[in-house]
Amino acid sequence: MSVLTKKDIEQVDLPRMSDEALLSSSLEGNLVAFDLLVDRYYDRLYGYLIRFLKDSDTAEDLLQETFLRVWRKRAEFKNIASFSTWIYTIAGNLARSEWRRRKRWRMLRIGPSRNEEEAAIELPDAGIGPDLIVENRVAIEELTKEVHKLPDRYREVVILRDIQGMTYEEIAGIVQVPVGTVKSRLNRGRLILQEKLGKWHEST
Amino acid sequence: MKVRRSSTFCELVAESFSAYLDRSLPASVEQEIAAHLDQCPECLQRLEEMKTLIADLYGLGGIEAAPELAWSVKRAVRRLAQRQADAPVLRPIPFLASAAAAAVVLVLVSVGSGPEDASLDQHAAGSSEMQVTQNPRWERYVLPAQVGEENVPSLFDQQAAAGDTSTIREPSRIRGARAVRF
Numbered sequence: 001m002s003v004l005t006k007k008d009i010e011q012v013d014l015p016r017m018s019d020e021a022l023l024s025s026s027l028e029g030n031l032v033a034f035d036l037l038v039d040r041y042y043d044r045l046y047g048y049l050i051r052f053l054k055d056s057d058t059a060e061d062l063l064q065e066t067f068l069r070v071w072r073k074r075a076e077f078k079n080i081a082s083f084s085t086w087i088y089t090i091a092g093n094l095a096r097s098e099w100r101r102r103k104r105w106r107m108l109r110i111g112p113s114r115n116e117e118e119a120a121i122e123l124p125d126a127g128i129g130p131d132l133i134v135e136n137r138v139a140i141e142e143l144t145k146e147v148h149k150l151p152d153r154y155r156e157v158v159i160l161r162d163i164q165g166m167t168y169e170e171i172a173g174i175v176q177v178p179v180g181t182v183k184s185r186l187n188r189g190r191l192i193l194q195e196k197l198g199k200w201h202e203s204t
Numbered sequence: 205m206k207v208r209r210s211s212t213f214c215e216l217v218a219e220s221f222s223a224y225l226d227r228s229l230p231a232s233v234e235q236e237i238a239a240h241l242d243q244c245p246e247c248l249q250r251l252e253e254m255k256t257l258i259a260d261l262y263g264l265g266g267i268e269a270a271p272e273l274a275w276s277v278k279r280a281v282r283r284l285a286q287r288q289a290d291a292p293v294l295r296p297i298p299f300l301a302s303a304a305a306a307a308v309v310l311v312l313v314s315v316g317s318g319p320e321d322a323s324l325d326q327h328a329a330g331s332s333e334m335q336v337t338q339n340p341r342w343e344r345y346v347l348p349a350q351v352g353e354e355n356v357p358s359l360f361d362q363q364a365a366a367g368d369t370s371t372i373r374e375p376s377r378i379r380g381a382r383a384v385r386f
Contacts, residue, residue, distance in 0.1 A: 031282060038277050046269035060273060067277045068284055143260055162261035187222035194250065194257055 019083035023074055037083075038067055044164060045091050051159045052095045054148045062098060066091040085173040088166075092156065092174050099152060146196045154189030161186050213240070217247050221254050 014022065014033055019040065025033035045066060049059035069090050077086055147158060160171045161182075172179045217237055223229045224237050241248045 029285070031278075031285060034281060035278050038274055038281070042274045042277060043267075043269050046273065047265065047267040050267055051264075060276075063269075063273065064277050064280050067281055071281050071284060139260075140264065144264060147261070147264070158261065162258055163265045165262065165265070183222060183226075183228075187219060190222060190254055190257060191218060193261075194253055197257065198253070 020077075020079060023070075023077055023083055026071070027074055034071065037070070037087075041084075041087055042067075045087065048088070048159060048164060049091060049095055051144075051147065051163060052092075052156065053098060058098060062091065062094045065094055069094075081173050082170075085170055088160075088170075088174040089176070096152070096156075143193075143197065146193050149196070150189050150192060154185050154192065157182055157185045158189040158193070162190075214244060214247050217241075217244075218250055221251055224251070225255065225258070 014025070014036055017025070017033070017036075019037060022033040022037050026037070042063060046059055046063050049062050050056055053059055053062070066087065070087055073090075077083070081089075147155060147163075150158060156175060157171055160166045160174065161168070166174075168179045168182050171182045175182065177185075217224075217240055220229060220233070220237060224234065227234070229237070241251060
C-alpha cells in the first residue's frame with residue numbers, strides 16, 4: 001500500500017485552492033499549481049485581449065507574455081489586490097502598450113493604407129455560436145466592430161464590465177482609475193454604442 | 205413632483221442611465237428619473253435600448269480559446285523555469301566587490317597622499333580580509349551580475365528569502381547570460 005506524502009496531498013488539494021494560494025505554491029517551484037492558474041485564466045484573458053486588439057495572433061502572443069510576466073514577478077505579488085485584478089492589470093498594460101505602438105505606426109504610415117476600422121474582425125469561430133444572446137450574426141459582427149471602434153478608455157471598461165462581467169471595483173483596480181471614472185466611462189461608451197448601432201439599424 | 209422635459213434634461217437623464225440601472229443613484233435622483241421616464245417615451249425607449257445593448261454585449265462574451273493555447277503557455281513557462289534553473293552557477297559577491305572597490309580607492313588615495321597614510325591602507329586591507337574569512341559564504345561570491353531584467357524575482361531571491369543558501373544561484377543576473385524574455 002502506497003503512502004501519500006505531504007506533497008501528494010497538496011497536489012490533490014490544488015484545484016480547491018484559491019488563486020493566491022496557487023501563486024504562493026508556484027513560488028516554491030510548483031509548476032502544477034501554476035498550470036492551474038493558466039487553466040483558470042487563459043480563456044478569459046484571451047477574450048479580453050482579442051476584443052481589445054482585434055487580432056488573434058497578437059492576443060495569443062500577449063497572453064503568453066502575460067503568464068511569463070506573472071511567473072517572473074510572482075514573488076512581487078502582494079495580497080493588496082486579488083490575483084485576478086493583478087493578472088488583468090498586467091494583460092491590460094501589455095494590450096495598451098501594443099495599441100499605442102500600433103497607433104504610432106498608423107500615424108507614421110505614408111500613402112494609402114489598410115483601413116483597420118473597416119477591416120474584417122478577426123475572431124475565432126468558437127466564440128460565435130448558438131449560445132449567444134444575439135442570434136443574428138451580422139448584428140453580432142456590427143456590435144463587435146462598434147465596440148472595437150470605441151476610444152481606448154471606453155472600450156476597455158465596456159469589455160471588462162459588459163462582456164467580462166467584472167465589478168466596478170475590479171475594473172478600477174485594473175485600469176487604475178477611480179470607480180467614479182469607471183462608471184462615467186462605461187456610461188459614455190454605452191451611449192456611443194447605442195448611437196452608432198441606432199444609426200446602423202436605421203440604415204439597414 | 206414636477207417632471208422636467210427638455211432636451212437638455214433628457215441628455216442629463218441619458219448620462220445617468222448606467223447608474224440608474226445599477227441602482228447606484230441617490231433615491232431622490234432615482235425618483236426624479238423614474239418620473240421623467242414615465243412622461244418621456246423617447247428617454248424610456250433609449251433606456252430600453254441600453255438594456256438590450258448590455259444584454260447583447262454580455263452575449264458577445266465567451267470567446268473560447270483553443271486548449272492548445274493553454275498548452276503553449278504552459279510549455280513557455282516551463283522553458284522559462286528551466287532556463288532559470290539551468291543557468292550557470294555563478295554567485296554575486298557584493299561584499300567582496302565593495303571591499304575591492306574600497307581597496308582600490310584607498311590605494312589611489314595613498315598614492316596621492318604619500319607614505320604617512322600607508323598604515324591606513326594596511327589597516328583597511330587587513331580589516332576587509334578579516335571580514336571575508338569570517339563568513340564562508342563570501343568565498344563563493346563572484347562578480348555581481350547584470351542582465352537587463354533588474355526587477356525580475358529570481359530563484360536567488362526566493363531561496364535567500366527562505367534562508368536556503370546551500371544551492372544559491374542567481375541565473376537571471378549573471379553577466380553575459382541570456383535574457384529569459386521570449
